[in-house]
Amino acid sequence: MRFVHETLCQRVVFAPGSAAEAVHDEVGSSRVMLIGTRLDVPAVLRWDEVVMHVPVAVAERARAAAAARQVEVIVSVGGGSATGLAKAVALTTGLPVVAVPTTYAGSEATNVWGLTANGRKTTGTDPRVLPRTVVYDATLTATLPTELAVASGLNALAHCVDSLWAPRADPINAALAGEGIRALMAALPDDREQMFYGTYLAAVAFASAGSGLHHKICHVLGGMFGLPHAQTHAVVLPHVLALNAPGAGGRITLDELQDLRRRVDAPRALRDYGFEEDQIPAAVEAILPVVPDNNPVPVNAGNLKQLLHDAWEGTR
Template identity: 60%
Template sequence: MRFDHETLGQRVRFASGQARESLAAEIDLLGASRVMVIAGQDERELADAVTADLPVVVHHDEVVMHVPADVADRAREVAAQHRVDLLVSVGGGSTTGLAKAVALTSGVPIVAVPTTYAGSEATNVWGMTESSKKTTGVDDRVLPRTVVYDASLMLSLPTGMSIASGLNALAHCVDSMWAPRADPINAALAGEGIRALNRGLPAILDDPRGLDGRERALYGAYLSAVAFASAGSGLHHKICHVLGGMFDLPHAQTHAVVLPHVLAFNVPTAPGAGERLATAFGSDTAVAGLAALRERVDAPKALRDYGMQESGIEPAARAVVEAAPADNPTPVTVDNITALLHAAWEGAEPR
């Protein structure tokens, strides 16, 4: 056994119903005195409640999916004008992504308070979109110093969005099995993440106001993100970045739709990863395990349901081939990626 593994330095405070207290303790520990709260308009009331005890100098609510470059620039200007020394993001992946865009150029640290299962809060990966192209990168300045997890903040997240967001987290686990820096530690984290999400997501569906399913899913989402941060971005994420940037598709739903197709595409040439995934799902095969979960939670099925046009498949396939990892288990060609995208577009069974 031989591998190189890097573990990112980050504190995690995980306690349901304690976000306000956890945040206050963290800000006191960090010694911040000029806090910028980043939260979309839909999250403003929640953000006000959990940041009530903080020295907030400005609230910023221009949060846009995929972090357009001009939106990032305006947030950076606000942070500079108010001389902020800490960013507190309260929201999903788009909110965390905007905070990362500010931190990338300013070096101001982030404390993230997630309200979805996106996982961005546990990675040092940033992404921004300009001219219909999403660019991503890795920089330790964007890794939140601390993550405050509070499953009670997820109770108002609609069930459908909870499922899509949780499947996005599951995609981090699957991609971590064969991403460019995949290693046994990533596989262990990803396997435990799958087990937690495989139990948590059905529990959310059965009892949307219960904490048990929410906590399991949140725990699984964190593990998935830690695995992904170390393993890097595999084929699944390259596909979703292309689709999100080109067609402005909803992030979580896109991941949920594409995931089974990438799994079916790679498993035949990655039998070791397939066995680990099958074990994590508690199924005979990885494909069957994911299919059973998706059927149980009524997962999103087709990209066309979210506004993608069939005419976009060909240019997207070419862009994916250019971005795909060179060491993906199954060799990537325009033809086989076109077939994969077409199946995902129409909601066909994974091939």
């Protein structure tokens, strides 16, 4: 038992049916920038330009607007793209963020930021981007289509699974990830409150453990080829688990994941989301340099190319 574990400091509020009131309690009379879906919260700036993978140009426009309106706190309401934009503004301004998720992206519980420019997604960690408070209100997911709930929930599950072999994996992260796996697999796709519970555990484990092979692959695919975030994670996860199964510690098996995917009719193939077969070599070239050194199975051009081809084709 020799390891170093870091726990991030954050306030988490579960407020079913009362997100607006909970947010008001957190921000008081501060000058609010509201990013994403409208919520009944007074704001000096309402910002609805939210783009997947947070292009740098969008972040710069949001930062300029926040400065011009003398914003004091950012409230993000929406999925990972809304949270990601709030983080991008916080990264350079130091403004506190109150995150109100409406999907299971999990970004709200991490200090990870991501920005995309020239077809390449850059990620990093910074304490300034960790939301000061997260408000979970499952009623806000009422209009989330089942298909997207499934993809987003599998994205949350990927945070758990990747945490089992990520660069800073440790027994505490494994315990959080194990409970997150249990909650998410039982709740998908309809128990939205339990989904938020599992999502939070998954994100806390991921924030501490870091990005493993799965996330390195998906960040490249999203940044280079503009693939949708949640669906990409949902498609790629079983293929990474098939490769890395010895590192999962028995907390989830490939058969269990495949059974879940059949039950919820999960996204199956990257080609369904615009990824072309002839793009695989470029993806392999971009992924190989960022493969974590401690991945439980050696990764080379051959097995990575096969993994991506299987994910493109939708091979079981």
